[in-house]
Amino acid sequence: MSCPEATTTSPIPVHFEAHDALSEVSQVTLYYRFQTKNGTWKSYGSFSKDSGTFKFVPSHGFGIYEFSATATDSLGNQGTPGDIPLCHADYQSSIPVISPSNMSHDFGEVAIGKDKVWALRIANSGGSSLVISEIKTSGDYSCSDTTPITIPSGDTCQVSVKFSPQGIGRRDGWLTITSNDTNTPNCNINLTGTGFEQNAQPQPNIVLNGASFEEGDRFLAQVEAEYSGPSTTADLYVSVFLPGGWHLYCPSFSTMPEPFISSIQLYPGYKLGRTTIIDVIIPKLDPGQCSFMALFCHEGTLTPMGDGATESFTLDGPPRLSLSLNGSTFREGDVMSLSRTIENPGLAKSVDLYVGITLPTGETLFYPSLSDTPDPFTRDIRLNEGETVGPVELFSLALPGIQPGNYLWLAVLTPASEFDSFSNIPTCGWTFTASRAGTRSPGVSMGFARFPRPDVPR
Incomplete structure (x- = not known):
């Protein structure tokens, strides 16, 4: 059996001659396998004579095809193809064919400021010289090899591709090889790598x-x-x-x-x-x-x-405020004393104290301004952590003649310089009864215009 060792044409002629010393050869069967030593033989076809030429069509494309054959005699006896091929043919393209060793490459993790180089092998599996005219890269990738590069048929060359990460995380790019391979004039190879910061901690x-x-x-x-x-x-x-x-x-x-x-x-x-x-x-x-x-x-x-x-x-914890009054019923001339106690279970803080009075009419006014505009009674009280302060007298004053009825003192603590309640609001109710004999109680407006202001530091 014989065939051309290398060819660019199809079909490939495979010539055979068979002899049998005891009887005539009635049939010859051709077997082949593609680029696989010790692989499985596949039957291609048979001839009903002892010599001739198979016209083998290389259905797997370019590459090496190995051939063997068996003969059947007139009595029906048939052999099996041996492990060693009887001949082989390298089916090649008549044009250059670019065959990179990889169509993609992952450089892995590389520190920013460092480089990593990959050697890409490029083979020419065609039948004429492969000429690489240009090599381009993108992203964080580069190739320093100069062009043109000529690769004879059946030879290989090597180019160096460098990854220099410019950022953190995955960095994608590509390498494009331009050549005279008419089927693949621009061969694209996908590149990826990961950049990281050296000595970085989470x-x-x-x-x-x-x-x-x-x-x-x-x-x-x-x-x-x-x-x-x-x-x-x-x-x-x-x-x-x-x-x-x-x-x-x-x-x-x-x-x-x-x-x-x-x-x-x-x-x-x-x-x-x-x-x-x-x-x-x-x-x-x-x-x-x-x-x-x-x-x-x-x-x-x-x-x-x-x-x-x-x-x-x-x-x-918010401070707690309590009020105490020296009585519940008062007349004109009586002395009224209002005191406060502050418990601070939390951290040290500064607070403002607001005091108000609710009149028999239901109107509530801030004291001592007796207006509806918020006005602190005492500013910037410094409270230490876990401290209880009091009782402290807020004022002591003689009551003038005012409208009889039920009154209510109330108070609240706010953060210093902020009118935003953050304590409880304690109250002390009291009653003003009729004036003493021989005196006259003025009306509300007149009476509260005369309501005394405390003569104490605020």
């Missing part, structure tokens, strides 16, 4: 829904994070520091360290969206400064990755 961030909280307030704590370093695995720890030296780990609020999230697959460009740590109504707790801390550690260890993040907040 950056967590704690987000709270406020800076100061009291019993009954809603408290929402969330954590978010981002990462720009190389791929690794980490655990995220979140803990809270409370007054009294308590250091508790989330999510179970145990004193023993436990990850809030375990086995996080970090990669360049990783982002953890806002994740709720706790969302509760504040119970009764000791006041003081508190803080949440978030810290990444290498997986399965307590070895920190970076400094983490801390966000402070305050547990506070």
Whole structure:
């Protein structure tokens, strides 16, 4: 059996001659396999004579075809194709054919400021010289090889492609090889790689829904994070520091360290969206400064990755105000004394005290201005943490003749320089009865125009 070792034409002529010493050859069958040593032979066709030429059509395209054959004698005896081919033919294109070793390549992770080079092999599987006239790249990729490059039929060459990441995360690009291969004049090779910051550590961030909280307030704590370093695995720890030296780990609020999230697959460009740590109504707790801390550690260890993040907040309590009056029924000339007591269970703060009086008509006026315009009775009262102040006399004055009826003293504390109630509003009711014998009670407007102002420091 014989065939051309290399050819650019189809069909490929495969000539055979068969002999049998005992009987005549009645049939010869051609077998072939394509570019696979020790592969499975496939039957192509048969001739009913002992010599001739098969016209083999290479249905798998360009490449090496191996041939074998079996003969059947007149008694029906037939052999099997052997492992060693009887001949082979390299079916080649008559034009140049570009055959890159890869049609895509992933450079993996490369630090920003560093480079990584990939050697791309380009083969010419055609029947004439391949001429590469231009090599173009895009994105963070480059090729320094100069053109033109000529590759004879059956030869290969190598070009160097460099990845120089300019940003964090996945960086896509392409390489285009322009040649005289008429079927693929522009051969595109997809390129990808990932840029990362060298020595970068994960950056967590704690987000709270406020800076100061009291019993009954809603408290929402969330954590978010981002990462720009190389791929690794980490655990995220979140803990809270409370007054009294308590250091508790989330999510179970145990004193023993436990990850809030375990086995996080970090990669360049990783982002953890806002994740709720706790969302509760504040119970009764000791006041003081508190803080949440978030810290990444290498997986399965307590070895920190970076400094983490801390966000402070305050547990506070509103002050409580009480009023006391030296009586419940008064007449003209009686001395009235009003006192206040302030309890501050929370942190140190400054407050303003507003005092008001409700008249028998139902109208409420601020005192001592006796107008409906808010006017502090005492400004900038400094309260220490956990302090109780009082009773402190607000005023002591002799009552003039005013309209008889029921009156009401009331008061409230506000943050210093802010008219925004944040304490309870205590009241003290009292009654002004008819004037003493021989005196006359003026009307409301006249009486309150004469209502005395306290002669005490405000």
